[in-house]
Amino acid sequence: MLYTDDAYTPYEAEIVEFIKEHHDIFTIRLKFTDPELDSKYFFRPGQFNMIYLYGIGEVAISIVNDRNHQQGRFEHTIQVVGRITKGMMKLQTGDKVGIRGPFGTSWPMNEAKGKDVIIVTGGLGNAPLVAATEEVLKNRNQYGKLRVLHGIRSSDLLIYDDMYTRWNNSPETKVYMATSNADPVDNGKWTWGKGYVTNFIPELSVDYANSIVMTVGPEPMMIGVAKAFIAAGVKPENVYVSIERSMKCAIGHCGHCQLGSQFICKDGAVYPYPACEHLLEVKGL
Ligand SMILES: Cc1cc2nc3c(=O)[nH]c(=O)nc-3n(C[C@H](O)[C@H](O)[C@H](O)COP(=O)(O)OP(=O)(O)OC[C@H]3O[C@@H](n4cnc5c(N)ncnc54)[C@H](O)[C@@H]3O)c2cc1C
Known part of the structure; x- marks a missing residue:
């Protein structure tokens, strides 16, 4: 918590833009109504906020970078899955929500310096990695090659297509995307790949021994x-994942997100793979 010591109080933020990404996915761009909070708010790539839909409840949602890089603006991309997210879909520009955060661990941006960076996402998993990708691009000469791999079931589920086009700009920075299912809406317009993103491993031309x-x-x-990347030569400790579990307090008190000995909200959500491999392998944990 960098802008307040009070982790339990939601602070009011206003929706300055509502972007409909897909029939059940939307992005809200927010600013705090208190200008002091607005100027102090800071997050690290991979962290999340608890968003409170007043009178209904709170959900954990990853922080996406502001696509216009405006100070004091932050974005969340949300998929409708249940009661709270369904209510949030009805929000409009000018409406207010409560924000607690930022919480959780972050992507290893320092450890990644001097290495080739491989970002691999599936479905809405791209939202928590936008900020990390933008961080590499902002400090381009501190990192090696950047490869962004994104898998979706079918082409109509693609969001952020403007961003992928912007990122895919040189031999140093390349985007690879694939649809895994037969694509009823494609009509030949999908110019990216088919199958699983791991199929791209032989063609990434990176130094796997020095990749993250x-x-x-x-x-x-x-x-x-x-x-698959460890088999290709990436050191296990250089593979990082982000784990989702239902969360309530977000500060390791309530135990809702407990996974084995871990409180995902404060010990995660971002983990080096070897630190959580044994937990992910247990079905139903
Ligand atoms: C660290 C973190 C980051 C997240 N980032 C995002 C994000 O960027 N965008 C986004 O859309 N969602 C994100 N989520 C998931 C989001 O918190 C849940 O979808 C949300 O809490 C569902 O609330 P609901 O009341 O709408 O649905 P509910 O009525 O609570 O649940 C509907 C269904 O979704 C399942 N569910 C609920 N919460 C989770 C969860 N955390 N993980 C998996 N299944 C769940 C329930 O078991 C149920 O089947 C994140 C979760 C975590 C823990």
Whole structure:
């Protein structure tokens, strides 16, 4: 908590823009109504906020970088899955929500310096890795090659296409995308790949022994990605994943997100793969 010592109090933020990404996915751009909080608010790539829909409840949502890099503005991309996120879909520009955060660990941006960086996401797992990707691009000469791999079930589920086009700009910085299912809406317009993102491993032309992998997606996908890149030569300690569990307090008190000995909200959500491999392998944990 960098802007307040009070981790339990939600602070009011106003929606300055509501972007409909897909029929059940939307992005809200926010600013705090208190200008002092607005100027102090700071987060590290990979952290999350608790967003409170007044009178309904709170959900943990990753912080996406502001796509216009405006000081004091932050974004969340949200998929409707249940009661609270369904209510949030009805929000409009000018509406207010409560924000607690930022919480959790962050992507290893310092450890990644001097290495090739491989970002691998599936579905809405791209949201928690936008800020890390932008951080590499902002400090381009401190990192090696950047490879952004994104997998979706079908082409109509792609969000952030403007961003992927912007990122895919040189031999040093390349984007690889693939759809894994038969694509009813493609009509030949999908010019990216087909199949699983791990199929791209032979063509990334990176130094796997000096690469760092950051991945978010469904857990079976993250396990598959971790194993495939380790088999390709990435050191296990250089593979990082982000784990989602239902959260309430976000500061390691309530135990809702407990996974084995870990409180995902404060010990995670970002982990080096070897630190959580044994937990991810246990079905139903
Ligand atoms: C660190 C972290 C970051 C997250 N980032 C994002 C994000 O950027 N965008 C986004 O859309 N969602 C994100 N989530 C997931 C989000 O918190 C849940 O989707 C949300 O809490 C669901 O609330 P609800 O009331 O709408 O649904 P509920 O009614 O609570 O649940 C509906 C269904 O979703 C399942 N569910 C609820 N919470 C989770 C969860 N955390 N993980 C997996 N399944 C869950 C329930 O078991 C149920 O089947 C994140 C979760 C965590 C822990």
